[in-house]
Amino acid sequence: MDQDEVRGDVVAAGSYSLGDKKLGFFGRIALFFRQVISELRKVVTPTRKELVKFTLVVLVFVVIVMALVYGLDWLFGTATHYVFGVPS
Structure with missing residues (x-):
């Protein structure tokens, strides 16, 4: 101490x-x-149950962010094609 x-x-x-x-x-x-x-010495190691729960929370968050980025990419891509048109 x-x-x-x-x-x-x-x-x-x-x-x-x-x-x-x-x-x-x-x-x-x-x-x-x-x-x-x-x-x-103050660090506490999580239990297996906590570790699984934390991992699932992170994975779900990553999937949500990926879906958000995909949606925005699709939206801006569609808007760009609408504004500028598709070249012939």
Whole structure:
């Protein structure tokens, strides 16, 4: 557990305060990796049921957007042929 979490402090993503001293190049890199690992521990893996549900939602959304794009393409194509005519 991070010392800031124990005290209940909120630390901004871009800030780094270990005391009030400036960190060097390698210190900032090490702090970055510590923060990444800390955030990765908060990740929750979805269950199989959730994963299937999320996948179906995405697929349905993609099909709807494809149908919308197809419909607009057909509409504008038809309008273009109507306005400019078909060359002989």
